[in-house]
Amino acid sequence: MTRQTLIVTGTDTGIGKTVFAAALAGALGGHYWKPVQAGIEDDGTDADRVARLSGLPRERVLPEAYCLVTPCSPHLAAEIDGVAIDPARLALPQVESPLVAEGAGGVLVPISRSETYADQFARWGAPVVLVARTSLGTINHSLLSIEALRARSVPILGVAFVGEPVEDSEATICAMGQVRRLGRLPVIDPLTPEALRSAFAANFKLEDFTA
Template identity: 65%
Template sequence: MTQGIIVTGTDTGIGKTVFAAALAGALGARYWKPIQCGIEDDGGDRERVQALSGLAPDRLLAERYRLALPASPHRAAEAEGIEISLADLAAPDVEGPLVVEGAGGLMVPVNRQTLMIDAFASWRWPVVLVARTALGTINHSLLSIEALNGRNIPILGIAFVGDEVPDTQRTIAEMGNVRALGRLPRIQPLDRASLASAFATHFDIEDFR
């Protein structure tokens, strides 16, 4: 039976793919990003996750939609003359843990009627919310937590990415009433070994089992 964990972010480009790679590698899980936009720029996150996680190729599931334009899913799909269907985003049935990465943030449109969070609500799996520690993150994080709670989506906890800002991290966890799972620091150089070491140092893998 699939044991899914959804990795989403408070914004785009904040490090959720790097976190998802670290988590999937630590769990020995499968990884799935159902919608990939922007392959004309860098090829996609599946390839990056494989390089950073060390997972075997057969543990990285193919996307349901793989779109060229680096834009919101609804717009990237429209540019290719298609419409993303929520029915096509049905969760796969795999054995063992599955780390699922959303496209962008929670309120990103999948099509003109559906948001990314609607897909999460249909899966009913716990969510890890990835948030940066920089200025502005309290507002974005608390709004994201409120949106998840409003749809009764379980929140496993919040994972921070960036430099340590203790008061900000504490404020989000306490006011959002969520567990702070840990913080992934800036990693230079970023490779499989350094990412695995940082994850093991700053997170407890048992929190995700």
């Protein structure tokens, strides 16, 4: 798999992974895909949010393979909704421009009773951007996530932090995990497409994601 596809995953849920994925997909002028959506918020799905924030044409925000109603881990959401997740439907879409594929929650979130997202990432074979918060607990969560990915031979492009700057935590994760620090997306308020685009451009180098 070439750099045509990038996987965005996180160390936990609710850390800003979808906002980062929207910024990255928009900066690349690519496509966005979240294969499994579990739970629908009042403002819609993660794909709806990416469509609003990324600046991409709506047709470049691809439909989910599974859109589950229950807001919990995909393996349980599928069981509650009476759906069997077929791995064949999780094959990466073939698109002309770069594809940003987003997982759900952390790397070891179960897709089924026998497989996690990390197992699916290994099957895809594309490089992963690990999104990590900067707040307390992030060193443990990040290093465990890095170990889980490496145990499955998943290539790690680097870590993208989200939140207020915490230099020691960010440096420690990248040094001990032997991963590249890609940058840090600050807290953006109000969160608008323009503000997100400017923040990404100011804090990340696009060539790190394309070289």
